[in-house]
Every structure is written in structure tokens, then in C-alpha cells.
Amino acid sequence: MxxxxxxxxxxxxxxxxxxxxxxxxxxxxxxxxxxxxxxxxxxxxxxxxxxxxxxxxxxxxxxxxxxxxxxxxxxxxxxxxxxxxxxxxxxxxxxxxxxxxxxxxxxxxxxxxxxxxxxxxxxxxxxxxxxxxxxxxRREKCGARLTARESEVVRLLAHGLGVKEIADVHRRTVSTISRQKGTAMKRLGLTSDFELMVYARAVGLSPSGG
Structure with a gap:
């Protein structure tokens, strides 16, 4: 068994x-x-x-x-x-x-x-x-893509964790997490946390996509 x-x-x-x-x-x-x-x-x-x-x-x-x-x-x-x-x-x-x-x-x-x-x-x-x-x-289409680590940060933000909480859990610095968040938003052309949450839902990184 x-x-x-x-x-x-x-x-x-x-x-x-x-x-x-x-x-x-x-x-x-x-x-x-x-x-x-x-x-x-x-x-x-x-x-x-x-x-x-x-x-x-x-x-x-x-x-x-x-x-x-x-x-x-x-x-x-x-x-x-x-x-x-x-x-x-x-x-x-x-x-x-x-x-x-x-x-x-x-x-x-x-x-x-x-x-x-x-x-x-x-x-x-x-x-x-x-x-x-x-x-x-399949071959990836052209366009903005997040790295796996950036996607992880966006996923945790979408679940309601703050930058400091993510840094504490993953044993990284707050500046590192903030930089990854900022890089993700810049790569995607987003300007607000609201737009970031909309993106997270759209690609399956939000809590509803758990």
C-alpha cells in the first residue's frame, strides 16, 4: 500500500x-x-x-x-x-x-x-x-513576460500579503521584494496596485486562481 x-x-x-x-x-x-x-x-x-x-x-x-x-x-x-x-x-x-x-x-x-x-x-x-x-x-508569443520570481511576488501580493510580509516569509530584504514588484509593473506597463491585481486575476495568479 x-x-x-x-x-x-x-x-x-x-x-x-x-x-x-x-x-x-x-x-x-x-x-x-x-x-x-x-x-x-x-x-x-x-x-x-x-x-x-x-x-x-x-x-x-x-x-x-x-x-x-x-x-x-x-x-x-x-x-x-x-x-x-x-x-x-x-x-x-x-x-x-x-x-x-x-x-x-x-x-x-x-x-x-x-x-x-x-x-x-x-x-x-x-x-x-x-x-x-x-x-x-508551444513557442512563447512576443510580449511582456514576468520571470518566475516576479510572478511569485505578484501572486503573494494578490493574496493580500504586503511587501514586508513577503520579505519576511521568503527571507529576502524589503528592498529586493519592492524592486521585483516595481520591475514586474514596469515590464507589464502597469502604474497602480489595482492594475497589478487585475493582471494577477487575468493570468491566474490571484486567490481565485489558487
Whole structure:
């Protein structure tokens, strides 16, 4: 029986994943985490064969997003990581794939896709929905693009965190975060925080795109 750990800041999502996976006798959910800190605590105390994690869990004391995944890859290089998210931002998703995760699954996917993704991850493969794989493979169109780090800052701002909060969580200086925010706005031709939030919603970096 394969041991699975679930991490998501939405209780309904955790409950749904737990319920679906528990129906399959091959799987056993060993725990649930609501933020990156809880996820690290579970991993330190409960061995598992697969982590299914949300990308965005911004309310904990530890970094989420790409930095969280990078830390997991560093500390548990052999542990398969399946990312379940609704983010559509291609720069962030490409950065996630470069970390060597075992797949990205959209939260709107059906039961067959979830089981297929879990099976692929446990076999050592990498699962991507066909439409997402096509989007990430296609040649980028011309136009303004944010770096993955800039997208991370915009995502956290869209979730309501301030510049100082982001700096504290990610252990960067306030000036660094402010500079990344300013660079992102200049690159996109935006002049206000309101315009930045509109952009975040449009590209899937807002809370509604969690």
C-alpha cells in the first residue's frame, strides 16, 4: 500500500482528495497539511511514498510556491511530488517543472485524471494534462513576460500579503521584494496596485486562481 501525504490550504480540497484516494485499496493517506510548515513537520515524522501538494499556501510561516517545492526537492530528492493547482501562469508552471516534480494536475480535473497522475508519479513518471502540456511546449508569443520570481511576488501580493510580509516569509530584504514588484509593473506597463491585481486575476495568479 502506497503512503500519500496531502497538502492544501483549503479543507474542502483536502477532504475531497482524501476521500477519492481512500477508495482505492492501493493507497493510504498518512496525513494532511494546511501550509508548508505543517507539510515539513509531517515529512519529518511520517514516511510517505508521494506528496500531493497545492502550489499556493501563502498563509503559513514558511515559503510556499516555487521556493517551497525547491526546498522539498533539495531535502527529499527521491520523493515524488504531484502539484495540484488551478494556476495557469506559464512562467510559474515551467519553473515548477524544471524542479523535477512528478506532475501537475489541475484542480478541475476528474477522478480518472487524478488516479492516472498518482499512478504515473508512483511509477517514476511525470504527468501533465494534454492541454497543459501543449501550452507549455508551444513557442512563447512576443510580449511582456514576468520571470518566475516576479510572478511569485505578484501572486503573494494578490493574496493580500504586503511587501514586508513577503520579505519576511521568503527571507529576502524589503528592498529586493519592492524592486521585483516595481520591475514586474514596469515590464507589464502597469502604474497602480489595482492594475497589478487585475493582471494577477487575468493570468491566474490571484486567490481565485489558487
Amino acid at each position: 502506497k503512503r500519500i501525504l496531502i497538502a492544501d490550504d483549503h479543507p474542502v480540497v483536502r477532504l475531497g482528495l482524501h476521500s477519492i484516494l481512500s477508495r482505492d485499496p492501493r493507497f493510504h493517506v498518512v496525513g494532511e497539511a494546511a501550509d508548508p510548515g505543517q507539510l515539513e513537520e509531517w515529512l519529518a515524522n511520517a514516511p510517505c511514498d508521494l506528496v500531493i501538494t497545492d502550489l499556493s499556501m501563502p498563509w503559513g510561516r514558511r515559503p510556499d510556491g516555487v521556493r517551497m517545492l525547491a526546498g522539498l526537492r533539495r531535502d527529499y530528492p527521491e520523493l515524488p511530488l504531484l502539484v495540484v493547482t488551478t494556476f495557469g501562469n506559464e512562467e510559474v508552471l515551467r519553473a515548477v517543472l524544471k524542479l523535477g516534480v512528478s506532475g501537475i494536475l489541475e484542480k478541475t480535473s476528474g477522478l480518472p485524471a487524478l488516479i492516472e497522475a498518482v499512478d504515473a508519479a508512483l511509477r517514476g513518471g511525470c504527468y501533465l494534462p494534454p492541454e497543459l502540456a501543449h501550452r507549455l511546449r
